[in-house]
Amino acid sequence: MQLTKIAIKNFRGIEELEIDLAPCTVLIGENNTGKTSILEAIYTCLSRNLARKVVPFGDYDFHLTAAMPDPSSSPPIELNFTFVESEEGEWPDAIVQAFDKAYQARADNRLEIRFRVVAAYDPASKDFFLDWTFRDLADNELTGAKSPQLVRELQQLNPVFFLAAVRDAGHHFQGRSQFWGSFTKNPQIDDATRAELEEQIEAINQIILDSHTPFDEVKTQVAKTGRLVPLASTDLVSVEAIPARIFDMLNKTQVKLAARGGAKLPITQHGAGTQSLSVLFLFEAFLNSRLAEAYDPDSEPLLTLEEPESHLHPSAVRSLWQVLSGIRGQKIIATHSGELIAAVPLHSIRRLARKAGKVEVFQVNEGTLSPDDERKINYHVRAKRGNLLFAKSWLLVEGESEFWFLPEAARLLDLDLELEGVCCVEFAQCGLAPLIKLATELGIEWHVFADGDPAGQRYATVARGLLGATPEAQRLTLLAEKDIEHAMWSHGYSAVYDSAVGAPQRANITAIPGTPDYTEQTIRMAISSTSKPHLAIEAVEAARQAGSPGLPAAIETAITTAVNNARL
Template sequence: MFLHSLVIENFRGIRNARLDFDDITVFIGENDSGKSSLFDAISRALVSTGGAPQFEAHHFHRTESGPSAAPVGPIRIELGFEERSVGEWDKLELGVLKPLLEKTASRPRRLVLRVNAEVPADSRPVAGQWVIFSPGLKQNADDLPALDMLRSLNRFLWLRGGALFNSCIGESRPTVEAPPLPADIAPLAKEIETHYEALVSGTTRHEKSELKAGYEAALELLSRRAVQSHTAGALSGSLVEEILGRRGLDAGQREQAFHGSAAQQVGVLLLTAAILRQHPGKPLSGSESLMVLDDPEVHLHLMTLASVWGVVEQLPAQKIISTQSGTLLAAMPLHSLRRLTRRDGVVRQWRVGRNSLNAEELRKLAYHVRVRRADASFARCWLLVEGETEFWILPELARLCGYDLALEGIACVEFAQSGLAPLIKLARELGIEWHVLADGDKAGRSYSDTARAFLHGEHVRQRVTSLRQRDIEHCFWKNGYAQVFIKAARLSLSPGDRTQPRSVINRAIKRHSKPQMAFELIVAVAADGSTGVPEPLRRMLDTCVQLARKGVEDRPARP
């Protein structure tokens, strides 16, 4: 089944959250945005414990810290499943869930699992109550067979941060002990685990032979699963078969796909071992896998990470990914991205709407932001600049003002290649604050007008800094740094000589390049006795820091 939506109330650090999902959903956000609580909530609802979901005192949300703080209220976790197309679930073994659904429907049907837990009277764990229903229908189910059936149709696999590369097995095992692996693959799984542990622990002197042996064990597992696929009981069976067999490929294509570089083989082995260790039991025919990869980049080289993602991307599973990796983010479509923010326990989801950007804007953004500047998606505020000089000089000017742009969560993003309007649209969709630095020439005035069109009751100074001079170089010239350009241009001018700043600046840039001139200006600003950072740029940096610190909490999230 396809997980379409999630509602959480009063669970761990979350007072309220409402999220939706795609086939691939990528969560980004700061460390306190509530991502781990989201995954834990899904796990408690879907991972079988042999009975009702269990909740302990620390699972209940509190507005204050400390042992005396009282829980805000009961826990509510609601998972909404939906058909991808009308009639899709008719092919499933629904069992006791079948009476809960409409027999015929003109639109995709939905099924909701709601789990509630009342605040405990003492510190002992409490069992959650659950109900499964279809919105709009009276019939529901609240018995254990119905819950077990729903869980069997939605096999949940949570690979926590470091699970792909963890030398301590116990740290990456699931919280609920999984049933034994089928007898036909258990010995091979143990062999794969042994070679995997030898590789990641660094205790072997024969890395190549360990990798080769583990890889061959995985291929042997494939051959057995291919013959006995109808007996494949565990999630590990079907997913490992997908990892190693690449269904739909002939023998030659399979050989080519998996006898590649060492990085590719390491990626396959790491992922296979992680899945084998965390398989969640026997599935039903037609059931789906819900795979959560929590910071999969931890401890992985970029080549190995790319290899792992290349395999994961092709698995027949719904994927939910949390990442801090710009490399991984660059491989994702913008519509899959969800930026999470949290304030006072309320988690807000920011995403790119399906119709918010046209095809041309998406094409430009796909290259410029996702590929060249993917890390900017993690920022709190974008300082949108026209060109190269601003990109190089502003972070250093901020440092001279006492700010570290990286620590403040501010990213300088050039807009010349992608256009200003698409970047502002994207920032607004993702809940990222933004500010535009525009030159004083004709093009700069046009950019300033573009930015003003996106203001909604905000003061223009909060969003736009328009230089009075034609560009940032002329701004420095006007604010006491003419000698930097004169020296770089190798001109000898007497105090009374009249010269055109534009010709001197152009000559200086021609001799030294814009990055070099940016460096010369930074040195001059930092020198004793200088006039300091030009006032318009200082005010702009102050504004950006204020925006970044304020964050996005004052604006409503997308419904």
């Protein structure tokens, strides 16, 4: 029984948002786009007490604005949760019977449960209230599904666990923690064995205390407490070097990891990355051995996990997706790691972005990309370590020259492409159309910078075919010249290319200076003598010098348009 959709209204910074969820969903987006809010909304409603007189939301959980800065004047929080069978008959009879008044049969015969939680201010009572309802497929309240037992059953069958970005082993590996505590409580030791062990422990304790006499003075002085308050008359003070009772010993059990040198250290003495991973694996151990006992045999756990890459080396992050995929149950993960995203299937990604001041969610829908497109894009994403999926705007370029040239050229315009959220993406190896489709699906703005040669003209045609309702100027810059080298030559930088020609290649330049053939031969020999990326950097350096002609207008247009797209 998995959560397939959550719809949020007026919760924290989210005014309205609806997200389709997969068995493993990965949330990406800039800071303050609502990733943590989504995780905590799920955790709050599917794990907390939802008694109608208990409101589990704080003042700042309401959607506050300049016009409505007070929770009492804010619109109600509304959180909708949808559970749908993955196939007809998936849910066992126990679940169907438990929710016989709450589920609905869809047209495809799959069963669906819709659960809504609302929190609002009541002017009459001058207090906040909580309400929950189960809904039918037309979004009407199911008046027969009002028993609080239904909510408890829902939370038992879908236990939600939230692991925040800071995963402190000292907190999670202690007796009162949800995961570790389940392993240390209720000792599975029979009474006779327990009594024998405790007798042996007491004997060991006494040997330690007899050998370490400084505790005698402590016992003498602490015994004076009995003169002032009523306590036992005999054997008043005892010192335990090790816990004398089995339950206490289990409660204080330590887990140690051997360091590289072989020393066995408590987990809390290892680095933050090691602690973070240890907590994740402790959770997996809990799911594997204690979940059914703690919840229900038919329980489907839901792990909401924030920044699993926290404190990990990139090489460890690259292997993390396999670990997460192997953990039982449904996962909803928020991440800022390009290394992790590089391993995530495209259809599992949900990109959150602010458009016109409101948070929207984007995803790659089934059928948008062909299998061949997906294969190429997955390779491209892995090669770029996934960072391009975090960009606000893509500047799509043909090859290496533009990739090296444009970010440096932007600095001449006092623009930092990385800071603006613009990513230069080479498309020659992947193909232009798949990347434009991907950007459109994920809500990433895009702009194509194409050469004026026949290949560039074909790329321009592809871009024009995918404009939709967007003006061409926002999506395409086409050079008048055949490529960026010829554009810079025509703009007054011929010396860059002429000086780059090596002596052996100079003999191959036979055309008369000032003719088109001379330009063509010189640029070709300059590339042969060095490389296109080298010439791109040299051209930027020449443009950086005082008194230079600056940048060609088409190049300035491409850069500023990509930046303006990122600022939308």
